[in-house]
């Protein structure tokens with residue numbers, strides 16, 4: 211079994227009687243790429259500084275099996291490289307000189323850098339894409355260039371444990387990804403990296419593990435999908451967010467929204483749709499906190515993907531197969547429980563005709579009609595026959611999708627108005 215490279219036990223820190231960190235407990239194993247996330251002021255930078263020995267935290271911190279407090283500054287610098295958030299690089303130093311400073315923990319005061327030190331510095335300048343800036347004054351560089359030079363310096367320290375405090379803060383999109391990709395590669399080679407990061411998607415995409423800090427405590431610690439949850443995001447960031455697997459990228463994604471206080475929220479809405487026609491509608495209803503169910507939808511249908519992303523109940527059928535009796539029964543049960551059912555402007559074939567039959571039992575039915583039924587009927591008139599009968603029911607209100615969306619945007623919503 212791997213020995214932990216870093217252990218934090220009951221770590222806490224107060225400055226001027228103000229508690230910044232408390233009861234922090236975790237261990238990090240070699241090769242882990244740990245993203246430290248959390249809202250502004252959560253204590254992320256202070257935690258890294260404490261783990262690096264810059265702040266004297268209470269509790270126990272062990273690196274490579276040794277108590278941090280027993281190690282000298284130089285001993286720590288040979289074990290941990292640390293890139294802090296705000297760095298004063300001094301005046302008149304070239305990028306190469308700054309990067310070479312990463313070798314100081316290995317040099318005595320009378321020694322100059324060796325050929326090997328230069329080769330190591332050049333290797334990491336190449337790695338972070340700043341070789342061409344070697345002779346340029348660091349203070350004459352852009353924020354992004356400077357950050358990549360400082361990352362090269364940290365890597366030049368050649369430690370197995372690396373702490374990075376927002377190293378991608380002023381980088382453009384390409385370099386943000388590039389730095390994360392390089393870090394992941396370094397971890398694959400055996401290094402261990404703790405990185406403070408604000409971009410949750412980036413962290414979830416690249417980090418093997420996330421630690422979510424909130425008000426100086428660890429709120430969650432685990433795999434990205436265990437840490438990035440609707441509940442955790444709400445607790446830490448007071449953010450309304452749906453967390454889902456992005457269908458296109460296959461990656462964990464977040465959709466944030468503003469919660470409106472509406473007096474018709476919490477009602478049950480059942481949506482009969484298909485072919486991705488109701489994605490916008492499902493998202494808007496979710497934002498307004500309705501309890502949504504959908505059905506009967508083919509597996510892989512765009513509406514089913516959106517509905518499951520927004521935690522709606524979905525009744526499925528096999529793609530290209532008719533709705534079977536058990537799916538239809540479940541559909542009718544949800545329609546029966548719903549305060550309102552919305553029948554979208556879908557086309558009908560023999561595979562989904564049962565949806566139209568099921569709609570008859572709705573207590574309140576809103577039919578969205580953008581195109582005449584004749585143009586959507588692929589059942590030789592059977593769908594039109596049912597649809598015409600349905601429309602005559604007293605519990606039915608017909609409107610276009612646009613009219614419905616417009617009504618929903620109004621303060622009291624459409625569901626009070628019928």
Ligand SMILES: Nc1ncnc2c1ncn2[C@@H]1O[C@H](COP(=O)(O)OP(=O)(O)OP(=O)(O)O)[C@@H](O)[C@H]1O
Nearest residue numbers: 225226228230248249250251252253254255256257
């Ligand atoms: N030296 C200090 N003296 C007093 N308070 C401090 C000190 N350093 C940090 N703090 C306070 O501790 C809290 C946590 O700060 P920290 O910089 O660790 O947060 P953070 O999670 O890194 O925030 P951000 O995302 O904004 O960078 C903040 O309220 C900050 O004001």
